[in-house]
Amino acid sequence: MAKLYFYYGAMNSGKTTRILQCEYNYKEQGMRAIIMKPEIDTKGNNKIVSRIGAVKKVDYMIKKDENVFDLIINEYGHVDLILVDEAQFLTERQVNQLMDIVVDLDIPVMCYGLRTDFKGHSFPGSRRLLDIAHELTEIKTICECGKKAMFNVRLINGKVATEGESVAIDGVGEVKYTVACAKCFSMKTRKKFDEMSDD
Ligand SMILES: [Zn+2]
Structure with a gap:
């Protein structure tokens, strides 16, 4: 029976390298794997780039309100594996639709993404994936x-940012990210975890 998988981690944990490796392995066995990625901006960033330098064009960019279940039925038919990069940017409904693909079409779906944003809160896609x-x-x-x-940790022009949208908007300066353990995250953001509460 097919399963829905969620591989999660902080940035630069090698998720994209794993996707590329996995797709390659399937192809080598004569099977068909497709790579999808949610579209989060208008830049049309339809490539995935791994830390070790491998670049690949994704097979499909998922639009914000797109029904992924219908997409697979109508455009792809049977595939052996669906890989989703940046899965944190899926909507809750799209994660549910991926589960329908697993259950109804018996296609395994492997999602890769970030657990939390730079403020330490889960993304909607990650939250639903952690649920189901x-x-x-x-x-x-x-x-x-x-x-x-x-x-x-989000760095804007080298300084740690603690406010802002989950997805950095262009034109605010040079945006970079680094990763941290819980203690260093608290120190770098100069916040106790209780101060990061939403309420
Ligand atoms: Zn640390």
């Missing part, structure tokens, strides 16, 4: 102090 995926796998990466990095 059959299998959850944390992809670990390391903080500069040597502990496991769980958080993403």
Whole structure:
């Protein structure tokens, strides 16, 4: 029986490398894997780039209100595997539709994405995947102090940002990210975890 998988981690944990490797393995076995990615801006960033330099054009960019279940039925028919990069940007409904693909069409779906944003809150897509995926796998990466990095820190022009939208908007300066363990995240953002509460 097919399953819905969620591989989650902080940034730069090698998620994209795994996607490319997985697609390659399927192809080598004569099977068909497709790579999809939610469209989050108008830049048409339809490539995935791994840390080790491999670049690949994704097969399909998922639009914000698109029904992914219908898309697979109408445009693809049977595939052996669906890989989703940047799965944190899926909507809750799209994650549910991916589960329908798994259950009704018996196609395994492997989603890769960030657990939380730079403010330490889960993205809607990640939250739903953490709710319903059959299998959850944390992809670990390391903080500069040597502990496991769980958080993403947004740097704007080299300074740590603690406010702003989950997706950085163009034109605010040079946006970069780094990863941190819980303790370093608290220190870098100069916030206790209780101060990060929504209420
Ligand atoms: Zn640390």
